[in-house]
Amino acid sequence: MEADKEKTRYFLTMPFPSLSRLHESISTPALLIDAARMDKNLRGMQAAADARHVALRPHIKTHKAPVLARRQRELGARGLTVAKLSEAELFAGEGFDDIFMANQLTQKAKAPMLNKVRQRARLILGIDHPRQVTLLEEMLSSPGPPLEVRIEIDSGFHRCGIEPESDLLVDVARLIRKSPALTLEGVFTHAGQAYGARSPREIKDIAAREAASVTAAAARLKKIGIEIATISVGSTPTAKEVIRHKGVTEVRPGNYIFYDRIQHALGSCRAEQLALYVLATVIAQPGPAQIVCDAGSKALNVETGAHGMHLVKGYGQPMNVKGTLTRLSEEHGIIGLERPEEIAIGSPLLIAPNHACVVANLYDFYHLADGESVQIVPISARGKSR
Amino acid sequence: MEADKEKTRYFLTMPFPSLSRLHESISTPALLIDAARMDKNLRGMQAAADARHVALRPHIKTHKAPVLARRQRELGARGLTVAKLSEAELFAGEGFDDIFMANQLTQKAKAPMLNKVRQRARLILGIDHPRQVTLLEEMLSSPGPPLEVRIEIDSGFHRCGIEPESDLLVDVARLIRKSPALTLEGVFTHAGQAYGARSPREIKDIAAREAASVTAAAARLKKIGIEIATISVGSTPTAKEVIRHKGVTEVRPGNYIFYDRIQHALGSCRAEQLALYVLATVIAQPGPAQIVCDAGSKALNVETGAHGMHLVKGYGQPMNVKGTLTRLSEEHGIIGLERPEEIAIGSPLLIAPNHACVVANLYDFYHLADGESVQIVPISARGKSR
Numbered sequence: 188m189e190a191d192k193e194k195t196r197y198f199l200t201m202p203f204p205s206l207s208r209l210h211e212s213i214s215t216p217a218l219l220i221d222a223a224r225m226d227k228n229l230r231g232m233q234a235a236a237d238a239r240h241v242a243l244r245p246h247i248k249t250h251k252a253p254v255l256a257r258r259q260r261e262l263g264a265r266g267l268t269v270a271k272l273s274e275a276e277l278f279a280g281e282g283f284d285d286i287f288m289a290n291q292l293t294q295k296a297k298a299p300m301l302n303k304v305r306q307r308a309r310l311i312l313g314i315d316h317p318r319q320v321t322l323l324e325e326m327l328s329s330p331g332p333p334l335e336v337r338i339e340i341d342s343g344f345h346r347c348g349i350e351p352e353s354d355l356l357v358d359v360a361r362l363i364r365k366s367p368a369l370t371l372e373g374v375f376t377h378a379g380q381a382y383g384a385r386s387p388r389e390i391k392d393i394a395a396r397e398a399a400s401v402t403a404a405a406a407r408l409k410k411i412g413i414e415i416a417t418i419s420v421g422s423t424p425t426a427k428e429v430i431r432h433k434g435v436t437e438v439r440p441g442n443y444i445f446y447d448r449i450q451h452a453l454g455s456c457r458a459e460q461l462a463l464y465v466l467a468t469v470i471a472q473p474g475p476a477q478i479v480c481d482a483g484s485k486a487l488n489v490e491t492g493a494h495g496m497h498l499v500k501g502y503g504q505p506m507n508v509k510g511t512l513t514r515l516s517e518e519h520g521i522i523g524l525e526r527p528e529e530i531a532i533g534s535p536l537l538i539a540p541n542h543a544c545v546v547a548n549l550y551d552f553y554h555l556a557d558g559e560s561v562q563i564v565p566i567s568a569r570g571k572s573r
Numbered sequence: 574m575e576a577d578k579e580k581t582r583y584f585l586t587m588p589f590p591s592l593s594r595l596h597e598s599i600s601t602p603a604l605l606i607d608a609a610r611m612d613k614n615l616r617g618m619q620a621a622a623d624a625r626h627v628a629l630r631p632h633i634k635t636h637k638a639p640v641l642a643r644r645q646r647e648l649g650a651r652g653l654t655v656a657k658l659s660e661a662e663l664f665a666g667e668g669f670d671d672i673f674m675a676n677q678l679t680q681k682a683k684a685p686m687l688n689k690v691r692q693r694a695r696l697i698l699g700i701d702h703p704r705q706v707t708l709l710e711e712m713l714s715s716p717g718p719p720l721e722v723r724i725e726i727d728s729g730f731h732r733c734g735i736e737p738e739s740d741l742l743v744d745v746a747r748l749i750r751k752s753p754a755l756t757l758e759g760v761f762t763h764a765g766q767a768y769g770a771r772s773p774r775e776i777k778d779i780a781a782r783e784a785a786s787v788t789a790a791a792a793r794l795k796k797i798g799i800e801i802a803t804i805s806v807g808s809t810p811t812a813k814e815v816i817r818h819k820g821v822t823e824v825r826p827g828n829y830i831f832y833d834r835i836q837h838a839l840g841s842c843r844a845e846q847l848a849l850y851v852l853a854t855v856i857a858q859p860g861p862a863q864i865v866c867d868a869g870s871k872a873l874n875v876e877t878g879a880h881g882m883h884l885v886k887g888y889g890q891p892m893n894v895k896g897t898l899t900r901l902s903e904e905h906g907i908i909g910l911e912r913p914e915e916i917a918i919g920s921p922l923l924i925a926p927n928h929a930c931v932v933a934n935l936y937d938f939y940h941l942a943d944g945e946s947v948q949i950v951p952i953s954a955r956g957k958s959r
Contacts, residue, residue: 214682214959248903270904290904293919294854296600315857318918346905347857347865379902468680471701471733479733485934486958490875494902516765516880517634517930518656519732532704533679544903548871551956570937572872573600
């Protein structure tokens, strides 16, 4: 019943009225962006951040495209967030001069890339262990201006980060203060457990804890004379909630540019906000209620939740055919139809992906579709996982 | 108990004695190939095929690298198998002149690419429906030599393919015969259900059915006067079994070049045959029995079985640390250690991936390591899913 309702809702929000026309010229599988929806998503998050006087520093790990990051900057984003140094290198090379890598950098082989990026852009790194301080000191070319760092706080996700009440927080902060190579600019957290939330109420609670953890950490450090400039939080599910909390100065959502089935299931967006789709082609109909398309796990990924969780059913939502993506081989998607129906072999199949971030990372470019006009947008940082 | 045994076995088969040295110069996450193991895998499969006088037409969807396909050709491979036309285009451009695309081609937008590939190489396509015949006729530029096609047979996987005893087989074969644009060159099947097999006995049974389905199809067609030149089968789990069956003329395994945890769990290989690894770096140790590395789902993929099945535990096997990859975020891998232990932040972590084919598709190149000498091998067909 619920599943039926969901399908109906998706059908009502079908984008790309000229899908057949697009399918005549775009070789599949391909990524399509609905330009108007994307722009509305970008404006919506920017407006929410502006209304709370919180800086929006979007995470580019979702789109990995300088063209789209420029649009975010035009609309008011202050700096970018990346997950990896090779992403920072790419975006610094594209003229982005304020980059926060919300992650730890610990491999000495990355020293040349680190020093290169710093020559082009302001780079801020994450830290949650004393050893990382030493490693960064060894990696940084001297003399140079101190590297800005932020301490990662664990707000309940238990991935990385220091608990705000632990002694380690003070130890690491003091170590950074003592280091001539580093300067402490902020604290940050990612409440990834929001991807396992079962209700809007739970999202609210997680957002509250997310904000409380970093503001508490900053308050503790202030007591020992260490002022924290930036208190940074963020995930797409919690973003609009967490910025309502006092003390938060920066928010770092990424997925909101496109949203996806997982975000929709979490209540982060409405179905008509989904802006990214995989365009596929029906290649076979082996039985009356089964069709096969040319988008498999190398085009859709098998994730059914973020952070390895399982949230949604099927490997994507077919938008123009009533059915479920029940199986994925590497290059085949198997769709069980709701009822026996003849589907034209060779016809387009539009699919809303489960997890936009990992799907985009499989492609070299987007087709940004604004009505019938289509712009090719390179996913320049695709595969930049180093 | 079983899991413990498995871990011990993996530890005993640790490749790359100079791992620390490699980690000093290779920025992580990175793909490492043990050159000697790979070569042994390639020779082993070639020898098995040669011994049965069966042609080996390796599937390049696993490695996607012309350099490695050349090695397969040197050792005796006869032609290549691809899954997608864009792979065929890439390999044809690299001088491979005999390519079987074990898949259906139904999108008209691909006509220019189809005709371009045919100018450079022998291209054979799959067919399992009358509509595909018409579509190919419309797509092929005329005049030109007829396009070779093979009929796909369903040997129990129920993905694509025609059942060997169905009337459709004869209908499609006759339709191809009548078409001036096409010529029927073979029948083929992929027994993907082997990836769900629970025992060597079951693999044997699946291989027997795999062989029987295509030989039966060829025999039926012969009765109505249609001679089939090639009877093609293949998957890595069934490969060495299925070639023992009379009538089979060609085998198309792909994964055997590297093998992986899934193949090991299926009994396709021994642990010391695993040739592909992800080299990562420990970035944090948030607790006494938890470390975090820089390889997440964008470096390891979350697949735990092929074809969307679930076969192995964890998202890859750590080789030089005793623990389990329990969670993957996009850029973080979380390892639960067997027992509390201090692991040096910044040190290398070597991981045996679950499914080599989808992992390789995330990277731009391999590091082919032969002792301390390392060669960069481009994964030129990465992302070629069209």
